[in-house]
Amino acid sequence: MTRNLKYFGFRTALNSRQRSVLRRLACALLILGSVSGIRAEDLVPLTPKLPAPAFAGTPKDAPEGTDVEAPTGKPRAPLMVPKDVKNLAPGSKVTTSDANATPAAIGKITDGDKEAVDTSIVLLRKGTQYVQFDLGAPSEIFAVLFWHAHDSPKVYRGVVVQVSDDPSFAQDVKTLFNNDKANTSGRGVGTDREYYESNEGKLVDAKGVKARYVRLYSHGSTDSALNEYTEVEIYGRPAK
Secondary structure, eight states: OOHHHHHHHOOSSOOOHHHHHHHHHHHOOOOOOOHHHHOOEEEEOOOOOOOOOSSOOOSSOOOOOBOOOOOOSOOOOOEEETTTTOOOGSSSSEEOOOOTTTTTHHHHSSOOOOSSSGGHHHHHHHHSEEEEEEEEEEEEEEEEEOOOOOOOOHHHEEEHHEEEETTTTTTSOOEEEEOOOTTTTOOOOOSSBBBBBBBOOOOEEEEEEEEEEEEEEOBBBOOOOEEEEEEEEEEEOOOO
């Protein structure tokens, strides 16, 4: 066990209680690695290309009626993912609940253009709407990164991210993120915090979940009743 503790970088003098806690942590990490087949040395920081920021500074006051995370003013900490993951979204089939959305408009959600300009934004109708991605086959998904319209520090409502092997999302559904405390989407009451849109987008740690379909819900924002999407990236690899 001493060797295992050194592997994780624990070389300082510790009391007996601290050593016990760290031994349990080391064992848990080793077991997790053996189960998932992922070694620490096989992980790399996820470094997506970010668009230019559209505004400076951070909001001082939260919009009325929101439960929004306070901005840190610092870059987001990197998420560690397997080094062989890639963005699967561009090769996926994208559909939406908005029957009025054209194929050309939907195609902009995965075209790589993340800038905070009108021509980059896809508008979906009012109310709860979703966009869905068919990855073509079950995949190990490690991160879902998405940008609504980030031209101002608005807060989007009813944001839910789910995955499933059922295209209708009627069964075998796993929720990765849900801040829909009003349950406007009917996908369950969310417990995650609301957040301000920014050029960093919203990064959801999917922890290697296996699924073929990814679905993102929203219910307008503090600026508009419309649902806006600029880009969605899904980082994963074929399921083993």
